[in-house]
Amino acid sequence: MRILRKERVILDEARADLQQAWARTSHEMAKLRDNPACADQEFARNADAGDPGLRYALTFDVGDDIAAPFITLGIRPRVAVLREQGVNGQVEMAAAFDAAGFAPVDVHMSDILSGRVSLGDFTGLAACGGFSYGDVLGAGGGWAKSILFNPRARDEFAAFFGRADSFALGVCNGCQMMSQLHDLIPGAAAWPRFERNLSEQFEARFAQVEVLASPSIFFADMAGSTMPIVVSHGEGRVVFREAAHAAQAVATLRYVDHHGAPTEYYPLNPNGSAGGLTGFTTADGRFSILMPHPERVYRAAQLSWRPDGMAGAGPWLRMFRNARRTVG
Known part of the structure; x- marks a missing residue:
């Protein structure tokens, strides 16, 4: 200067x-x-003069609405947008699925515990972000236990995950919760748990991630893309329950630096997860969990930074459109 x-x-x-x-x-x-x-x-x-900053390097066309042929059929598969006391991300999750041609339905855990709602009536399940039970039993812990230790709820979720035509997405608190249901989800045995951020603070940032090659239905044709995404969590650090699980878990997303290399450097990696890992799926790709929030940036207008000319659909809408294409 x-x-x-x-x-x-x-x-x-x-x-x-x-x-x-x-x-x-x-x-x-x-x-x-x-x-x-x-x-x-x-x-x-602050002293890194060579940092190029956030960037979008996409392997797909944001403007290609791959869900359009299915939306024109007039059929909207039902997705249970699941929430619990303290969850606050259900509205944007519903909006993202609606934009991709689904029929999102607000489902509270009390609906399932009471038997008023059955997951058998839904094709998809989306567990949303927030702070269920104030995270007093560990992030997502109380929510998971309300399923695991209630016979009716446990049977509902086990039956849903056991179907051949179902899919599920867990984001942030929903990711933390679903990771603790690994015994009910086929192919999720190696999923990690998510512990306190290495920074010891709640992290709300716009971070760069890379989409990894995986069988996830949500990330089809997106492998190799790097782009920013919203993160908002206090317990997002990946910790595997067994050492062997690190090699067995199927990863979908990792934090990268602004040159595109995987990073454990703070704050580019906001929670300190080894290898930058922040998303996982099952072997068949139908059930996926991730800590960042794609539903909060599915529209270009929601991106706190975007390149000139990016308008309408944001790149993260592709996740939800991929799911709609898979359902058919």
Whole structure:
């Protein structure tokens, strides 16, 4: 930064030096409040003049509405948009599935526990984000236990996951909950649990991720794409229950740096998960979980940064359109 007054230089400083001077007080406070190693990593990024910033590198055409041929049939498969006390992401989840040609239905856990609603009436299930039971039993723990220790609910979910024509998506708190239902979900035995972020703080950021090659119905034809996505969680760090599960789990998403390389560097990796992993699926791809929020950025207008010319559908809508194409 160079400032002149009356043809005389009155300030000539590197941007990185000025930014670090501006951020130093906050950095010192963060080292006392948060994980100091994470605070140091975030502060050091201010000096990285070679960081190209967020980017979109897509392997698919955002404008290609692959769900359109099925929507024109006038048939909208029903999706149970599942919520529990403390869940708050059901509205945007319903909107994303609706935009892709599904008929989302608001289903509260009390509907299932009482027998008023049966999952047998739905093709899909979406477990939404939020803070079920205030996370007092661990993120998603209370929600999962209300299923596992209630015979009616356990039977409902086991029957749903056991069908050949069903699919499910768990996002954020729904991801944490579904990861604890691994005994009920065929092919989910190696799914991890999600523990406290390495930063020791709740992380609400716009982070860069890469879509990995996987059988997930949600990520079909998206492998290799890198793009930003909303993250909003306090317990998103992947921890495998057994060492062997790290090689067995089928991953779908990982955090990458702004050059596209997988990262464990904070805050590019907001929770410290090894290898940057943040999404998983089953061997047949019908059941998927992820910590970031695609439903919050399925429209281009929802993206806090997007390249010029991106309007209408955002790239994350492709996930929901993929599911609609799979159902047929």
